[in-house]
Amino acid sequence: MADTTQKTGFYVARTDLEKCSVAEAAVPDMLEEGQALLKVERFAFTANNITYAAFGEAMRYWEFFPAPEGQGQIPVWGFAEVVTSRAEGAAPGERVYGYLPMSTHLVVEPVKADAAGFFDGAAHRRELPVIYNHYVRCATDPGYAAKTEELQMLFRPLFMTSWLINDLLEDNDFFDGKAVILSSASSKTAFGLAFLLKAGTGARVIGLTSGGNVEFVEGLGCYDQVLAYDDITTLDASEPAVFVDFAGSGPLRSALHHFFAENLKYSCSVGASHWDQPRGGEALPGAKPTLFFAPSQAQKRAKEWGTAGLMARFAADWAAFLGPVSSWISVIEGRGPTAVEAVYLATLAGKVPPHEGHILSLWD
Numbered sequence: 001m002a003d004t005t006q007k008t009g010f011y012v013a014r015t016d017l018e019k020c021s022v023a024e025a026a027v028p029d030m031l032e033e034g035q036a037l038l039k040v041e042r043f044a045f046t047a048n049n050i051t052y053a054a055f056g057e058a059m060r061y062w063e064f065f066p067a068p069e070g071q072g073q074i075p076v077w078g079f080a081e082v083v084t085s086r087a088e089g090a091a092p093g094e095r096v097y098g099y100l101p102m103s104t105h106l107v108v109e110p111v112k113a114d115a116a117g118f119f120d121g122a123a124h125r126r127e128l129p130v131i132y133n134h135y136v137r138c139a140t141d142p143g144y145a146a147k148t149e150e151l152q153m154l155f156r157p158l159f160m161t162s163w164l165i166n167d168l169l170e171d172n173d174f175f176d177g178k179a180v181i182l183s184s185a186s187s188k189t190a191f192g193l194a195f196l197l198k199a200g201t202g203a204r205v206i207g208l209t210s211g212g213n214v215e216f217v218e219g220l221g222c223y224d225q226v227l228a229y230d231d232i233t234t235l236d237a238s239e240p241a242v243f244v245d246f247a248g249s250g251p252l253r254s255a256l257h258h259f260f261a262e263n264l265k266y267s268c269s270v271g272a273s274h275w276d277q278p279r280g281g282e283a284l285p286g287a288k289p290t291l292f293f294a295p296s297q298a299q300k301r302a303k304e305w306g307t308a309g310l311m312a313r314f315a316a317d318w319a320a321f322l323g324p325v326s327s328w329i330s331v332i333e334g335r336g337p338t339a340v341e342a343v344y345l346a347t348l349a350g351k352v353p354p355h356e357g358h359i360l361s362l363w364d
């Protein structure tokens, strides 16, 4: 039985991500009418969560889980159990999957509940993107299986992004590009996209990565060509290309745009795994960098295919991805504040080898 009187939270300083701390606080001993208390069991932690922190202010990620002044609680994807409830949409003992704080507990206000799940209707979340407010019931989720929980936490939100980018590129005939170049090719979101691109017939798939990660990326077998960042001038600039940028490094983007110039047909900014590099922003040759906004492509397809049609297509590709990905990644579980801090700092510093998939819990 979970301790429901104290919660342990992991916090970072908003303006200095290297400063982090663990704090205890009381869990409300009486829930208000309409509230439920979740025990946050475990969650995945990847560079994507660092991006949530690096863009916490600009993209409002800090607003999901309020923290003491000057600090932030980084959102993560994971599983939780309803411990106590005064809300109709959440019964004690139920297990859910969704967007959670790095904490042992979360109080939610379940609204719009149905067989599939519920939304957190807490006032501070109402204006935030709705996809982050939905909690899926494991008992009715067709994509849930106990044996793939770790892969679900690590990859499901990332692979949805990979899938929507692949769809955007296919939908636009690759913007007349013959090659798709991915930065941070060793990242989970990038190799999810490479997996989908390779399975299609559209374009050659080129991965750019750090020198030390070349071997890992080559071993995945879903890139046609893999290069270290320093070797981009060995690419064929006469081949029209598309750039999908997961690294977010200004100098890398600038070098690639200047190298391909007008042959860079589309430039898609997805992430900033190299979060501590200058971001750039100056006018560049080739296509103007466009921020990838997953909900736009999802909404377009939901209109064309219906939400069920969209989810059925995604589910088929997700099932195909689950096979190989389990051999690409070693899942490592860490429990307790010390383990959480160690993985957080290693991820922030870019020191987590790409074959590691970290699952964490603030419970010892």
Ligand SMILES: NC(=O)c1ccc[n+]([C@@H]2O[C@H](COP(=O)([O-])OP(=O)(O)OC[C@H]3O[C@@H](n4cnc5c(N)ncnc54)[C@H](OP(=O)(O)O)[C@@H]3O)[C@@H](O)[C@H]2O)c1
Residues within 6 Å of the ligand: 045, 046, 047, 048, 049, 051, 052, 157, 158, 161, 183, 184, 185, 186, 187, 188, 189, 190, 208, 209, 210, 213, 246, 247, 270, 271, 272, 273, 274, 275, 276, 292, 294, 347, 348, 349, 350, 351, 352, 353, 354
């Ligand atoms: N816009 C969206 O909707 C969306 C959704 C999902 C993910 N993303 C973005 O995609 C990116 C990848 O996320 P992920 O969770 O898939 O990553 P991940 O699997 O944890 O990626 C790890 C890789 O990122 C690079 N990296 C990480 N930290 C670094 C650092 N401090 N310095 C230099 N390189 C670092 C390294 O790759 P290399 O050596 O290959 O560079 C590393 O192998 C993130 O920026 C994330 O925010 C965006």
